[in-house]
Amino acid sequence: MNTLFFNKIKSLRKQLIIWLFEHSQRIYTSLFKNHESWNLTKNDLLNLPEPTFGRHLGEFLDENNFELIPKVERHDCYHVLCGYNTDVEDEIALQCLCYGNGKRSPYLYGAIILGVTILPDYYTYYYKSYKTGKSANPFHHFDYKKILNISIADFRSVIFPKAELIKLNLYA
Amino acid sequence: MVALAIFGFLFACLIYFVVIRISISAIYWSLSDPKDKAWAFRIYFPYYIIILFGICIAFIIKSDLDPFAILYFSMLYTTALIVWNRDLKKDLKRKHTIKKYNNPDIKNLP
Numbered sequence: 511m512n513t514l515f516f517n518k519i520k521s522l523r524k525q526l527i528i529w530l531f532e533h534s535q536r537i538y539t540s541l542f543k544n545h546e547s548w549n550l551t552k553n554d555l556l557n558l559p560e561p562t563f564g565r566h567l568g569e570f571l572d573e574n575n576f577e578l579i580p581k582v583e584r585h586d587c588y589h590v591l592c593g594y595n596t597d598v599e600d601e602i603a604l605q606c607l608c609y610g611n612g613k614r615s616p617y618l619y620g621a622i623i624l625g626v627t628i629l630p631d632y633y634t635y636y637y638k639s640y641k642t643g644k645s646a647n648p649f650h651h652f653d654y655k656k657i658l659n660i661s662i663a664d665f666r667s668v669i670f671p672k673a674e675l676i677k678l679n680l681y682a
Numbered sequence: 683m684v685a686l687a688i689f690g691f692l693f694a695c696l697i698y699f700v701v702i703r704i705s706i707s708a709i710y711w712s713l714s715d716p717k718d719k720a721w722a723f724r725i726y727f728p729y730y731i732i733i734l735f736g737i738c739i740a741f742i743i744k745s746d747l748d749p750f751a752i753l754y755f756s757m758l759y760t761t762a763l764i765v766w767n768r769d770l771k772k773d774l775k776r777k778h779t780i781k782k783y784n785n786p787d788i789k790n791l792p
Contacts, residue, residue: 516725523728630731631724633763 523628524598530624531601538617539581547580548655555658563665564658566590587654591666592642593680599632601625603639610643613650642678646670698758706730706765719773727766734762 555568555578567590571577574596578586592607594600602625605618626636649669657665666680675681709726710716738755745751 513725516729520728627732627735629728631728634767 520631527598527602527625527628531598531621534617534620535579535582539579542616543581545581548578548583550578550583550655552577558658561661561663562659563587563590563654563662566662567658584654588649590662591649591669593678598625599629599635602629603632603635606636607639607643607646608650610640611646611650612643612648642670642674645674694754695757698754699761702758702762702765706762706769710769717773717776719769720777723766723770723773731759731762731766734759 552568552571555564556572558564558568567587570590571586576586576596588594588604588608589596589600592604594604594607602621605621605625609618609622626633647669666675670678670680672681709722709730710719713722715721738759742748742751742755
């Protein structure tokens with residue numbers, strides 16, 4: 511009974527974060543993102559050759575039934591590069607990883623503070639992600655549209671040390 | 683004056699550590715199996731830390747973002763995280779040891 515009750519509350523907390531992510535993302539994009547969107551569709555990405563980063567991005571979008579979100583395409587690129595899923599805890603951990611990697615943005619601060627506050631259950635995961643980001647070479651400044659054609663394995667091996675790739679289960 | 687300030691700071695640290703330790707231990711004491719800290723961590727830790735975060739933020743805002751208050755309550759929050767983490771690790775280690783010695787496949791046991 512006790513466990514069931516607390517699990518229910520936990521799922522409500524997760525839903526609250528999902529709701530906050532969905533609504534804040536739209537507002538943030540309209541206020542702070544002034545650059546051009548990529549004008550690419552999921553199918554364009556799926557037509558790229560197998561080992562490319564773009565193809566993996568397309569497969570990631572396809573598996574999760576997503577389309578590229580205009581102006582925030584790079585966020586999905588981070589997911590693919592780091593091998594993180596789209597669960598709430600993975601989203602927060604990814605923001606922690608980006609923070610460790612040196613990325614700074616109002617949205618990142620908001621996501622980390624709200625995420626860690628409302629969903630502290632996974633704080634060891636968040637901390638590990640932060641450390642992973644810190645040990646990796648900076649990747650948040652790239653123009654991802656220009657590197658859609660490079661090999662994902664090569665890209666990952668440039669960004670992450672081998673030990674981190676093994677930890678992330680990305681070592682090929 | 684400096685000695686007094688250091689003494690006061692250490693006393694404040696001692697007080698908050700005792701308060702945190704007792705509040706966490708009180709959660710364990712309230713359980714039917716007080717030794718099962720991993721379960722207590724999974725169920726109660728998030729709510730404990732959410733409430734503590736709320737209290738810390740409330741006091742920081744009430745102090746008009748005084749730097750000393752920010753430092754004090756940040757330390758308090760971090761200490762609570764460390765105490766919970768330490769308890770969890772100890773419990774996992776204890777369970778691992780029990781499992782290891784209850785395993786009949788392990789040879790050469792005393």
